[in-house]
Amino acid sequence: GQNIDQPTEMTATEGAIVQINCTYQTSGFNGLFWYQQHAGEAPTFLSYNVLDGLEEKGRFSSFLSRSKGYSYLLLKELQMKDSASYLCAVMDSNYQLIWGAGTKLIIKP
Amino acid sequence: ETGVTQTPRHLVMGMTNKKSLKCEQHLGHNAMYWYKQSAKKPLELMFVYNFKEQTENNSVPSRFSPECPNSSHLFLHLHTLQPEDSALYLCASSQDTAGGAETQYFGPGTRLLVL
Numbered sequence: 672g673q674n675i676d677q678p679t680e681m682t683a684t685e686g687a688i689v690q691i692n693c694t695y696q697t698s699g700f701n702g703l704f705w706y707q708q709h710a711g712e713a714p715t716f717l718s719y720n721v722l723d724g725l726e727e728k729g730r731f732s733s734f735l736s737r738s739k740g741y742s743y744l745l746l747k748e749l750q751m752k753d754s755a756s757y758l759c760a761v762m763d764s765n766y767q768l769i770w771g772a773g774t775k776l777i778i779k780p
Numbered sequence: 781e782t783g784v785t786q787t788p789r790h791l792v793m794g795m796t797n798k799k800s801l802k803c804e805q806h807l808g809h810n811a812m813y814w815y816k817q818s819a820k821k822p823l824e825l826m827f828v829y830n831f832k833e834q835t836e837n838n839s840v841p842s843r844f845s846p847e848c849p850n851s852s853h854l855f856l857h858l859h860t861l862q863p864e865d866s867a868l869y870l871c872a873s874s875q876d877t878a879g880g881a882e883t884q885y886f887g888p889g890t891r892l893l894v895l
Contacts, residue, residue: 675822702881713782713870713886721881758823762881767836770822 673697675771677759682777683749691744691757691774699764705733705744706758708773714758717744746776754778783807784887786871792893793861801856801890803871810876812854813884814846817868829854830877861894868892 674696683689695703702721706714720726720735720742732745744757759771784805793799805812814826828836829848843865845857854871868889874882 679820704883706886711888711891713784713888715782716883716885719881719883760823766877766881767825768823768884772820772822 673763673769675759675761675769677757677771677774679772680775680777682779683746685749685751685778685780687749688745688747689749689776691746691759691776693742693744693759693771695740695742695759695761695769695771697761697763697769700737701762701764701766703733703735703742704760704762704768705742706760708756708758710755717757749778751778751780782885782887784871784873784885786869786887786890788890789888790891790893792895793858794895795861795863797861798857798859800858801869801871801892803854803856803887805852805854805871805873805885805887807873807885809873809885810851811874811882812848812851813872813874814854814856815870815872817870817889823870827856828877835877858892861892863894866892866894 677693705717708714718733725734730747735742756773756775758773760768787802811830816824826840827846832848847855870889871887872884874884
Protein backbone atom coordinates (compact mmCIF):
# COMPACT_ATOMS: atom_id res chain seq x y z
CA GLY A 672 0.00 0.00 0.00
CA GLN A 673 0.89 3.64 -0.17
CA ASN A 674 2.14 5.34 2.96
CA ILE A 675 3.38 8.74 4.09
CA ASP A 676 4.97 9.07 7.54
CA GLN A 677 5.68 12.27 9.43
CA PRO A 678 5.91 13.03 13.15
CA THR A 679 2.63 13.85 14.85
CA GLU A 680 3.88 16.82 16.84
CA MET A 681 7.06 18.85 17.31
CA THR A 682 7.98 21.71 19.61
CA ALA A 683 10.57 24.39 18.91
CA THR A 684 11.66 27.76 20.28
CA GLU A 685 11.10 31.13 18.67
CA GLY A 686 14.16 32.15 16.65
CA ALA A 687 15.46 28.58 16.34
CA ILE A 688 15.55 26.12 13.42
CA VAL A 689 13.32 23.06 13.06
CA GLN A 690 13.36 20.20 10.55
CA ILE A 691 10.16 18.27 9.83
CA ASN A 692 10.78 14.90 8.19
CA CYS A 693 8.58 12.98 5.79
CA THR A 694 9.16 9.47 4.46
CA TYR A 695 7.06 7.88 1.77
CA GLN A 696 6.30 4.66 -0.05
CA THR A 697 4.11 5.21 -3.09
CA SER A 698 3.23 3.69 -6.43
CA GLY A 699 5.36 5.91 -8.59
CA PHE A 700 6.48 9.45 -7.89
CA ASN A 701 5.55 12.71 -9.58
CA GLY A 702 6.68 15.12 -6.93
CA LEU A 703 6.32 15.95 -3.26
CA PHE A 704 4.38 18.88 -1.81
CA TRP A 705 4.50 20.63 1.54
CA TYR A 706 1.51 22.59 2.79
CA GLN A 707 1.02 24.73 5.90
CA GLN A 708 -2.33 24.67 7.70
CA HIS A 709 -3.18 27.01 10.56
CA ALA A 710 -5.93 25.82 12.87
CA GLY A 711 -9.34 26.36 11.28
CA GLU A 712 -7.86 27.59 8.00
CA ALA A 713 -7.13 26.31 4.51
CA PRO A 714 -3.95 24.37 3.78
CA THR A 715 -1.67 26.70 1.84
CA PHE A 716 1.01 25.61 -0.61
CA LEU A 717 4.62 25.95 0.56
CA SER A 718 6.82 23.98 -1.81
CA TYR A 719 7.08 21.35 -4.54
CA ASN A 720 10.09 19.09 -5.12
CA VAL A 721 10.42 16.66 -8.00
CA LEU A 722 14.22 16.49 -8.34
CA ASP A 723 16.72 15.58 -5.62
CA GLY A 724 18.20 18.40 -3.64
CA LEU A 725 17.35 21.46 -1.64
CA GLU A 726 14.91 24.18 -2.68
CA GLU A 727 15.16 27.38 -0.66
CA LYS A 728 12.36 29.91 -0.38
CA GLY A 729 13.06 32.57 2.20
CA ARG A 730 12.99 31.13 5.73
CA PHE A 731 11.62 27.83 4.44
CA SER A 732 13.59 25.15 2.56
CA SER A 733 12.51 21.73 1.33
CA PHE A 734 14.78 18.79 0.58
CA LEU A 735 14.12 15.64 -1.41
CA SER A 736 15.93 12.32 -1.82
CA ARG A 737 14.00 10.08 -4.19
CA SER A 738 16.29 7.09 -3.67
CA LYS A 739 15.60 7.18 0.06
CA GLY A 740 11.92 8.10 -0.20
CA TYR A 741 12.62 11.02 2.10
CA SER A 742 11.96 14.72 2.34
CA TYR A 743 12.26 17.38 4.99
CA LEU A 744 10.97 20.88 5.50
CA LEU A 745 13.41 23.21 7.21
CA LEU A 746 12.12 26.32 8.95
CA LYS A 747 14.65 28.92 10.05
CA GLU A 748 14.35 31.93 12.37
CA LEU A 749 11.10 30.57 13.74
CA GLN A 750 8.31 33.01 14.47
CA MET A 751 5.22 32.49 16.60
CA LYS A 752 3.08 32.65 13.44
CA ASP A 753 4.83 29.47 12.21
CA SER A 754 2.80 27.50 14.75
CA ALA A 755 0.67 25.35 12.45
CA SER A 756 0.34 21.89 11.00
CA TYR A 757 2.65 20.97 8.12
CA LEU A 758 1.31 18.47 5.61
CA CYS A 759 3.48 16.32 3.36
CA ALA A 760 1.88 14.90 0.20
CA VAL A 761 3.28 12.81 -2.65
CA MET A 762 1.84 12.68 -6.15
CA ASP A 763 1.81 9.08 -7.34
CA SER A 764 2.01 7.62 -10.84
CA ASN A 765 -1.70 8.40 -11.41
CA TYR A 766 -1.14 12.05 -10.43
CA GLN A 767 -3.16 11.47 -7.28
CA LEU A 768 -1.97 13.12 -4.05
CA ILE A 769 -1.22 10.78 -1.15
CA TRP A 770 -1.26 12.71 2.12
CA GLY A 771 0.50 12.34 5.43
CA ALA A 772 -1.42 12.99 8.64
CA GLY A 773 0.44 16.23 9.24
CA THR A 774 2.93 17.47 11.84
CA LYS A 775 1.65 19.92 14.41
CA LEU A 776 4.44 22.43 15.14
CA ILE A 777 4.28 24.30 18.44
CA ILE A 778 6.50 27.37 18.81
CA LYS A 779 7.37 28.49 22.32
CA PRO A 780 8.69 31.97 23.22
CA GLU B 781 -7.21 34.33 0.64
CA THR B 782 -6.47 31.45 -1.71
CA GLY B 783 -9.16 32.22 -4.30
CA VAL B 784 -11.31 29.32 -3.12
CA THR B 785 -14.32 30.04 -0.93
CA GLN B 786 -16.56 27.65 0.95
CA THR B 787 -19.92 28.08 2.65
CA PRO B 788 -21.04 27.52 5.27
CA ARG B 789 -17.95 27.58 7.46
CA HIS B 790 -19.72 25.65 10.21
CA LEU B 791 -22.69 23.28 10.05
CA VAL B 792 -24.52 21.25 12.67
CA MET B 793 -27.07 18.76 11.38
CA GLY B 794 -29.13 15.86 12.60
CA MET B 795 -28.90 12.45 11.01
CA THR B 796 -32.20 12.95 9.18
CA ASN B 797 -31.38 16.38 7.73
CA LYS B 798 -30.43 17.27 4.17
CA LYS B 799 -27.88 20.01 3.64
CA SER B 800 -25.46 21.16 0.96
CA LEU B 801 -21.90 22.47 1.06
CA LYS B 802 -20.84 24.99 -1.55
CA CYS B 803 -17.43 25.73 -3.02
CA GLU B 804 -16.47 28.43 -5.51
CA GLN B 805 -13.08 29.08 -7.07
CA HIS B 806 -12.01 32.34 -8.68
CA LEU B 807 -8.73 31.06 -10.14
CA GLY B 808 -9.88 29.99 -13.60
CA HIS B 809 -9.06 26.37 -12.78
CA ASN B 810 -10.64 23.36 -14.46
CA ALA B 811 -10.34 20.74 -11.73
CA MET B 812 -12.08 20.71 -8.34
CA TYR B 813 -11.85 18.33 -5.42
CA TRP B 814 -13.66 17.38 -2.22
CA TYR B 815 -11.60 16.13 0.71
CA LYS B 816 -12.52 14.95 4.19
CA GLN B 817 -10.14 15.89 7.02
CA SER B 818 -10.51 14.14 10.37
CA ALA B 819 -8.35 14.87 13.40
CA LYS B 820 -4.89 13.32 13.22
CA LYS B 821 -5.68 11.52 9.96
CA PRO B 822 -4.46 12.17 6.40
CA LEU B 823 -6.67 14.06 4.03
CA GLU B 824 -9.09 11.66 2.35
CA LEU B 825 -9.89 12.39 -1.28
CA MET B 826 -13.62 11.99 -1.91
CA PHE B 827 -14.38 13.28 -5.41
CA VAL B 828 -12.56 14.85 -8.33
CA TYR B 829 -14.07 16.81 -11.20
CA ASN B 830 -12.14 17.85 -14.29
CA PHE B 831 -13.88 20.10 -16.82
CA LYS B 832 -17.16 19.40 -14.96
CA GLU B 833 -16.81 15.63 -15.40
CA GLN B 834 -16.38 13.40 -12.38
CA THR B 835 -13.09 11.56 -12.76
CA GLU B 836 -12.69 10.10 -9.29
CA ASN B 837 -15.01 8.68 -6.66
CA ASN B 838 -13.03 7.08 -3.88
CA SER B 839 -15.66 4.61 -2.67
CA VAL B 840 -17.58 7.34 -0.93
CA PRO B 841 -20.94 6.34 0.63
CA SER B 842 -23.99 7.40 -1.37
CA ARG B 843 -25.14 9.68 1.45
CA PHE B 844 -22.58 12.11 -0.04
CA SER B 845 -23.58 13.34 -3.48
CA PRO B 846 -21.40 15.79 -5.44
CA GLU B 847 -22.54 18.21 -8.11
CA CYS B 848 -20.41 20.31 -10.45
CA PRO B 849 -22.56 22.59 -12.61
CA ASN B 850 -19.53 24.44 -14.06
CA SER B 851 -15.78 24.65 -13.57
CA SER B 852 -16.10 27.34 -10.91
CA HIS B 853 -18.67 25.75 -8.61
CA LEU B 854 -18.79 22.51 -6.69
CA PHE B 855 -21.43 21.25 -4.28
CA LEU B 856 -21.57 18.39 -1.82
CA HIS B 857 -25.11 17.32 -0.98
CA LEU B 858 -25.50 15.58 2.35
CA HIS B 859 -28.35 13.36 3.55
CA THR B 860 -28.88 10.85 6.36
CA LEU B 861 -25.34 11.32 7.63
CA GLN B 862 -23.81 9.43 10.53
CA PRO B 863 -21.95 10.89 13.54
CA GLU B 864 -18.68 9.49 12.16
CA ASP B 865 -19.10 11.81 9.18
CA SER B 866 -18.31 14.75 11.47
CA ALA B 867 -15.13 16.30 10.08
CA LEU B 868 -13.70 19.25 8.19
CA TYR B 869 -14.69 19.13 4.52
CA LEU B 870 -12.19 20.85 2.27
CA CYS B 871 -12.62 21.93 -1.31
CA ALA B 872 -9.63 22.44 -3.58
CA SER B 873 -8.97 23.39 -7.18
CA SER B 874 -6.11 23.03 -9.64
CA GLN B 875 -5.48 23.97 -13.25
CA ASP B 876 -6.48 20.49 -14.34
CA THR B 877 -5.70 16.88 -13.50
CA ALA B 878 -4.12 15.62 -16.70
CA GLY B 879 -0.50 15.35 -17.59
CA GLY B 880 1.23 17.18 -14.80
CA ALA B 881 1.76 17.68 -11.11
CA GLU B 882 -0.62 20.53 -10.52
CA THR B 883 -0.65 22.44 -7.26
CA GLN B 884 -3.96 22.30 -5.47
CA TYR B 885 -5.39 25.40 -3.79
CA PHE B 886 -7.71 24.90 -0.86
CA GLY B 887 -10.69 26.64 0.60
CA PRO B 888 -11.02 27.19 4.37
CA GLY B 889 -13.33 24.21 4.80
CA THR B 890 -16.71 23.52 6.33
CA ARG B 891 -16.61 22.18 9.89
CA LEU B 892 -19.46 19.64 10.00
CA LEU B 893 -20.93 18.16 13.16
CA VAL B 894 -23.53 15.40 12.85
CA LEU B 895 -25.63 14.80 15.94
